[in-house]
């Protein structure tokens with residue numbers, strides 16, 4: 389079981405975008421530069437996030453991406469499902485119904501105990517990811533590290549944020 | 556994020572093997588027949604389970620596979636890690652250190668907050684899988700379904716179990 393590299397990139401992009409002004413946007417090329425990844429690779433992930441409504445794509449010469457809703461309302465689970473798909477990691481193929489001398493159908497109304505246990509564990513995973521928002525990961529003013537990160541990303545936004553009106 | 560099909564097959568094989576006598580073994584071909592899958596495909600998973608000590612491979616004409624330890628001591632987590640590898644699903648590539656004007660190294664002693672949150676969720680997942688043993692999934696004598704499954708697998712074991720001494 390492995391999440392795609394895109395998850396780390398996507399979450400860090402969301403963190404950067406959470407610091408934009410409400411009418412701001414940042415081009416994919418700037419997001420790629422800041423994170424040291426290729427624009428074409430990153431675009432695939434940005435489009436998946438936009439498809440899920442987590443980003444808004446702003447067209448035109450002052451365009452780019454901004455968050456699709458408030459950072460307080462975007463969880464890690466939202467980002468993971470947008471990139472990896474909403475389906476469970478474990479998929480029961482009803483192997484219990486294959487092979488010789490199968491049991492009568494009436495026994496298969498309820499899910500297999502194996503599948504139930506696997507999906508319960510996934511619920512615990514998702515519950516944890518649902519608790520963490522982009523807003524709370526974005527900026528921790530209480531630590532030297534939090535302030536250093538904020539300072540660096542702020543300086544980058546100052547150079548690369550695009551606003552509707554010329555600034 | 557997707558688990559391989561092998562996880563469902565492996566767990567169901569463990570359930571079947573948990574009903575063998577202590578000196579019993581079942582050939583891969585019988586396990587494959589019971590689960591309606593190809594032997595060559597299943598063998599790959601059985602070998603991974605044996606490599607992790609969850610199965611013992613018994614050589615010779617009366618050979619096959621048996622559990623590597625008591626079913627009470629094999630959890631769903633053991634099986635998943637044996638097949639999927641022990642590494643976490645989320646792997647932090649330290650993307651925070653890439654790009655222009657990186658922060659000084661001293662800021663990276665502690666893991667990134669994103670990585671910490673992702674791994675915390677994986678711990679919750681693993682904790683759930685660790686709670687469930689092969690023994691408790693194998694046989695539920697309290698339900699009609701539990702008894703039907705046991706009856707079917709028992710009949711199959713009667714035909715395909717191999718014992719050290721001729722039976």
Ligand code: FES
Pocket residue numbers: 479480481482483484485500501502503563567
């Ligand atoms: S039949 Fe699918 S997990 Fe048991």
Ligand code: FES
Pocket residue numbers: 396400646647648649650651652667668669670
């Ligand atoms: S640097 Fe890897 S998750 Fe933040």
